[in-house]
């Protein structure tokens with residue numbers, strides 16, 4: 001059973017594992033709560049001669065239903081901490097990554113590539129709208145920024161989603177494990193054109209990416 005889009009980045013499987021753990025825990029609790037609710041509705045329904053009675057509260061029950069979720073949430077936080085920091089902590093980003101930047105605006109993505117010298121901020125940089133080209137099997141860091149409102153950089157197949165906040169440059173990284181053409185979508189309602197704020201992600205083989213980069217430069 002696979003409910004999620006294909007997992008095509010190096011850390012996608014770790015994200016999915018956490019997702020399914022949370023889904024199972026919340027799923028069991030959801031079913032237990034709903035079943036109890038329905039059973040109680042039937043068992044204690046209004047009937048001839050039965051009098052409703054009033055309860056002041058139950059400290060023991062309240063402690064249990066507060067402490068149990070707290071323990072589950074803390075356990076999940078510890079269990080996911082390593083994956084989280086591997087994704088989000090810039091100190092742990094792969095050091096051999098290719099660096100791009102993207103500027104989000106209502107309602108498009110402008111990707112700036114480092115050009116043939118591989119360094120951003122030099123004369124041979126070039127910018128392409130709504131197309132992210134990258135090589136397979138190579139870590140990529142994208143410096144995200146916005147010139148207007150909050151957007152969100154979301155590539156489902158890579159399992160990366162990062163809010164882009166005006167005034168901040170936030171780096172994200174990923175390494176694609178398969179070539180192909182995928183979707184990037186803005187995941188933060190950013191205005192009337194939000195629905196069409198998307199880009200194509202092209203994952204090339206290393207050779208194809210090199211020749212594409214040479215062609216563009």
Ligand SMILES: [Cu+2]
Pocket residue numbers: 105106107150151152186187188189190194197
């Ligand atoms: Cu947007």
